[in-house]
Amino acid sequence: MLALALSLFLIRKFGITGGYHRYFSHRSFKTSRWFQFVLALLGGMSAQKGALWWAAHHRHHHQHSDAPEDIHSVKQQGFYWAHVGWILAPDYNEYDAKRVKDLVKFPELVWLDKWHFIPPMLLALLCGWLGGWAGFLWCFCVSTVVLYHTTFFINSLCHMLGKRRYETGESSKNSFIMALVTLGEGWHNNHHYYQHCARQGFRWWEIDITYYVLKILGWLRIVRDIKEPPRHVVEATLERTAAA
Ligand SMILES: [Zn+2]
Ligand SMILES: [Zn+2]
DSSP states (O other), rough: HHHHHHHHHHHHHHHHIIEEEEEEEEOOOOEOOOHHHHHHHHHHHHTOOHHHHHHHHHHHHHHHHHSOOOOHHHHHHHHIIIIIIIHGGGGGSOOOOGGGGGHHOHHHHHHHHHTHOOOOHHHHHHHHHHHHHIIIIIIHHHHHHHHHHHHHHHHHHGGTBBBBBBBOSSOOOOOOOHHHHTTTTTHHHHHHHHHTSSOOSTTTTSSHHHHHHHHHHHTTEEEEOOHHHHOOHHHHHHHHHHOO
């Protein structure tokens, strides 16, 4: 039972980090239309709404990080709001389709976004069917709540705790521990500095499990054109980026 709960956590987590974040929000690698749908489905099973909703709000965060317009800024509105308050508020139920013009041209993604509650509902039923109430509780409920908080930590704690390698004009931080529990997303200062690449742990010791999975998918020819950080970005420092 625990193995299934952990597997469902890891697979769906990759749906968020590799799918919703690095593919749909940042287009940092390419793939086929069928695997694009698989990524949307995996992310969708996390019950974090659809890929288009997620990407539109995330692109907004990068554009306005820590400015008054930022919808989840610790600096502007504190920890609770950045962590979960903005998601519970009704103001952000919709998304601006103009922010995801590249994604709305795929009718299957628009359909999945509209009916975003179907994948998690089916998963909940499957967990119950496989493991009864215990299966529903551990494999769906607990696993989904852990998924929520490890995703929300990026918006809250990763703008509060950790070190900065780059001057980015906002509060993003790098955290080894956060990177471990978020499959590599804890290298958030790296990511804010250079958001276009699929790799977020720029140095060899910056563990980035999402990137390793993407490399394996690349060898299997399921994904391609995985964007890497350029050398001048990897070698830059806080002093140099602050002076620039
Ligand atoms: Zn991002
Ligand atoms: Zn951020």
